[in-house]
Amino acid sequence: MTGFYLSGHPLSQYQKVIAPFQPVPLAENLGGDRGTKALAGIIEQLSTIRTKTGQKMAFLSMTDGEGACDVVVFPDLYRKAGSLLTLQSPILVVGVPDKKSQGNKLLANSIFHLDDLLKDASKNLYLKISPEQDNHQILQQVKKVINSYPGPVPVQLFYEKEKKMIQLSDENRVNATERCISQLQFILSSEHVVLKAE
Structure with missing residues (x-):
C-alpha cells in the first residue's frame, strides 16, 4: 500500500x-x-x-x-x-x-x-520480448521473477514484433541482483536482458 x-x-x-x-x-x-x-x-x-x-x-x-x-x-x-x-x-x-x-x-x-x-533507481532493466516469447506462459514466468525481487530499478519491456516499449509501473520495480538477472536470462536469453545505468 x-x-x-x-x-x-x-x-x-x-x-x-x-x-x-x-x-x-x-x-x-x-x-x-x-x-x-x-x-x-x-x-x-x-x-x-x-x-x-x-x-x-x-x-x-x-x-x-x-x-x-x-x-x-x-x-x-x-x-x-x-x-x-x-x-x-x-x-x-x-x-x-x-x-x-x-x-x-x-x-x-x-x-x-x-x-x-534511490541510487539504484537511476538504472533501468530492459527486457526484450521476441515474437516467439510473446505468449502468456513466458510473460507469466517473467512476471513471477519480477514480483520475487521487489526493489528500486524500473523495468522496460520491448516487444520486438510491435516495436513497442512499455515501462512497467512502480509496483513492478525490481532488485536487479545477479540471481534476478540470471533467472530472467534463463527465460528470455542473455541477449534479451540488459541492465543499464542511465
Missing part, C-alpha cells in the same frame, strides 16, 4: 522505490497476519546489546509520520546491515510480525537504506 505518508514527510521522495515492497502503514496493527511484511520509516530510537555469546544485535523504533513500529535486528542481520542503522536514517525493513509482542513489533529479515535504493 502506498501514498500513506503525510505531505512533506521526509519519506515522500522515496515513494517510487518503496512502492514495489507494498509497505504496511505503521499505524496499522501487524498482529493479525503471519506473512512477511515490509515497513518504511525513519529510525527514531536505536539501541544495541550483546547476546550471551557476545554477538551484537539491535532494537529500533521507526515512524512513517502516522504510526510507529519496533524492530528487532538479530545478530546475523546486524553483521550485514548494522552500518545502515543510525538515528534519523530512512530505511525499509522486511520481516515477520512478532507474535509474542502485544504491540507492533517486526522481526527483521532484511534492511535497505532508502538512499541506496
Whole structure:
C-alpha cells in the first residue's frame, strides 16, 4: 500500500522505490497476519546489546509520520546491515510480525537504506520480448521473477514484433541482483536482458 505518508514527510521522495515492497502503514496493527511484511520509516530510537555469546544485535523504533513500529535486528542481520542503522536514517525493513509482542513489533529479515535504493533507481532493466516469447506462459514466468525481487530499478519491456516499449509501473520495480538477472536470462536469453545505468 502506498501514498500513506503525510505531505512533506521526509519519506515522500522515496515513494517510487518503496512502492514495489507494498509497505504496511505503521499505524496499522501487524498482529493479525503471519506473512512477511515490509515497513518504511525513519529510525527514531536505536539501541544495541550483546547476546550471551557476545554477538551484537539491535532494537529500533521507526515512524512513517502516522504510526510507529519496533524492530528487532538479530545478530546475523546486524553483521550485514548494522552500518545502515543510525538515528534519523530512512530505511525499509522486511520481516515477520512478532507474535509474542502485544504491540507492533517486526522481526527483521532484511534492511535497505532508502538512499541506496534511490541510487539504484537511476538504472533501468530492459527486457526484450521476441515474437516467439510473446505468449502468456513466458510473460507469466517473467512476471513471477519480477514480483520475487521487489526493489528500486524500473523495468522496460520491448516487444520486438510491435516495436513497442512499455515501462512497467512502480509496483513492478525490481532488485536487479545477479540471481534476478540470471533467472530472467534463463527465460528470455542473455541477449534479451540488459541492465543499464542511465
